[in-house]
Amino acid sequence: MKIRVEEYNPNRKTPMLCGFVIEDSDKILGLSKIDSKIAHHVEQALIDMCGKIGKIAVIPTGITAQRILLAGIGKKEKFTNDTIRYVSGKIAQKAKELKVKEFSIILPPNAVADPISSVSQIVEGCKMASYRFEKYKSEKEHIVPELVIISPKSDKITKAIRTAEIVAGGSVFAKSIANLPPNECTPTTLANFARDMAKKNKMKFTVISKKELKSKGFGGITAVGQGSKNEPKMIIIEHNKGRTTEKPIVLVGKAVTFDTGGISLKPGEKMDEMKFDKCGGCTVLGIMKSVSELKLPINVVGIVPSVENMPGGESYRPGDIIKLYSGKTAEILNTDAEGRLILADALSYGEKHYSPRAIIDFATLTGACIIALGTNVAAMISSNDRLKQKILDASKRTTEELWELPLNDDYMDMIKSDVADMKNVGIGRAAGTITAAAFLRNAINDTPWVHIDIAGVAWTQVATKEKPYNPKGATGFGVRLILEYLQNL
Numbered sequence: 001m002k003i004r005v006e007e008y009n010p011n012r013k014t015p016m017l018c019g020f021v022i023e024d025s026d027k028i029l030g031l032s033k034i035d036s037k038i039a040h041h042v043e044q045a046l047i048d049m050c051g052k053i054g055k056i057a058v059i060p061t062g063i064t065a066q067r068i069l070l071a072g073i074g075k076k077e078k079f080t081n082d083t084i085r086y087v088s089g090k091i092a093q094k095a096k097e098l099k100v101k102e103f104s105i106i107l108p109p110n111a112v113a114d115p116i117s118s119v120s121q122i123v124e125g126c127k128m129a130s131y132r133f134e135k136y137k138s139e140k141e142h143i144v145p146e147l148v149i150i151s152p153k154s155d156k157i158t159k160a161i162r163t164a165e166i167v168a169g170g171s172v173f174a175k176s177i178a179n180l181p182p183n184e185c186t187p188t189t190l191a192n193f194a195r196d197m198a199k200k201n202k203m204k205f206t207v208i209s210k211k212e213l214k215s216k217g218f219g220g221i222t223a224v225g226q227g228s229k230n231e232p233k234m235i236i237i238e239h240n241k242g243r244t245t246e247k248p249i250v251l252v253g254k255a256v257t258f259d260t261g262g263i264s265l266k267p268g269e270k271m272d273e274m275k276f277d278k279c280g281g282c283t284v285l286g287i288m289k290s291v292s293e294l295k296l297p298i299n300v301v302g303i304v305p306s307v308e309n310m311p312g313g314e315s316y317r318p319g320d321i322i323k324l325y326s327g328k329t330a331e332i333l334n335t336d337a338e339g340r341l342i343l344a345d346a347l348s349y350g351e352k353h354y355s356p357r358a359i360i361d362f363a364t365l366t367g368a369c370i371i372a373l374g375t376n377v378a379a380m381i382s383s384n385d386r387l388k389q390k391i392l393d394a395s396k397r398t399t400e401e402l403w404e405l406p407l408n409d410d411y412m413d414m415i416k417s418d419v420a421d422m423k424n425v426g427i428g429r430a431a432g433t434i435t436a437a438a439f440l441r442n443a444i445n446d447t448p449w450v451h452i453d454i455a456g457v458a459w460t461q462v463a464t465k466e467k468p469y470n471p472k473g474a475t476g477f478g479v480r481l482i483l484e485y486l487q488n489l
Helices: 037-047 083-098 115-127 155-178 187-200 208-215 219-225 269-294 339-354 367-373 385-398 411-412 434-440 479-487
Strands: 003-006 017-021 056-060 067-072 102-106 146-150 202-206 231-240 249-253 255-257 299-309 321-323 329-333 358-363 378-382 403-405 449-453
Touching: 003 115, 003 155, 017 083, 037 056, 037 219, 056 367, 067 083, 083 102, 083 115, 115 146, 115 155, 155 269, 155 321, 155 479, 187 202, 187 231, 187 269, 187 299, 208 219, 208 269, 219 299, 219 321, 219 339, 231 269, 231 339, 231 385, 249 269, 249 339, 255 269, 269 299, 269 321, 269 358, 299 339, 339 358, 339 434, 367 378, 367 434, 378 434, 385 403, 385 449, 385 479, 411 434, 434 449
Parallel strands: 003 146, 017 067, 017 102, 102 146, 249 299, 249 358, 255 299, 358 449, 378 403
Antiparallel strands: 056 067, 202 231, 231 299, 321 329, 378 449
């Protein structure tokens, strides 16, 4: 999507001029005068739609603006940091449906909303809503209309547009890989995508393959990956633009390119959705892409352990005891609790080799998270109050919602094994999301750490709230969240 900014000109021709309307208002925000030829039609449309959030009215005009689109944003007192983004996504969808080559959105005035926040939300909403996963369709929607933002020009507005384009681009990049089917995205393929992206953005790239993973003691990644003919990989990308003495932020993302459950085979229903078990890793790749393009003056390391969990002749088994990279041993009770094994190796490696100031991980880790929080809120567990609060503050600004769960010694005790240091599942079905995080906590020593379980929010599911900027498939959850955090360090 091409995006540019122009100042308002009543004589400027455009296929569609779009303006926001507050609920029960008789005015289009930022538009003081309506051509007398169409004033009556606009007034009637304003009455009919009432400005309710998400309501759209399109009025053919036959004048310089060939259509006027009215978009309701609800009551002013109910505005959130997502209102403009949500409605802008609706506008972009309508523009695509009408097959216009260009649409212009009037930026709301300062008195209604902060212009920098508004322009960011407009760009993110429109760019993400225009994405569709059509790689394998014979007939594709080729038209992506150009977006013109009607606003007084300024360096701040220009910078906000550019930043929002990069942030949204990172999210779309994450979605585009996460949506790939398992036959088209193995651990090797994922590593190739990461390598190409890192090379293009001039970041350091390393991949650790099967033999080296085994020889260097990555027992979790090796065990989970050994049942598949598609070999496991650990992908490492480094953005080193901070001071050489500055400790990096380490981001870790689970990337199980397909998860059958292994020997502890999953039910067949909805198993196709297990292509989304790589979403944590895709989130990390999307973040790293945007971090580089934003030229953030910090050090960030992305680590993506990637496997395919298959029930092959060499698969690891319930009852096995494996040695993790940390040196700790884990008793395997369920081979479908594989994500925590590969993450534990990656977390330990990240802490040992980079001595980071913080570690943040993302994983479609537990079905229990969906039972607890549904499909619109991610679970968060942390070892550090300060880091936790910064992530929560970023969450409020991006509206990627998080809910903190506790992790105390009682939960840590629930994964103690009689025959090894740990077991890879807790006691029965109790506190499944927390006991999975407890396993990860054992992989880290003293580094501030946040774990984000995105099992319910990584892709659109039955109960997922409709958002136009999250079309069916992967959502890219976490990309905007962590970029917001990193930009505000």
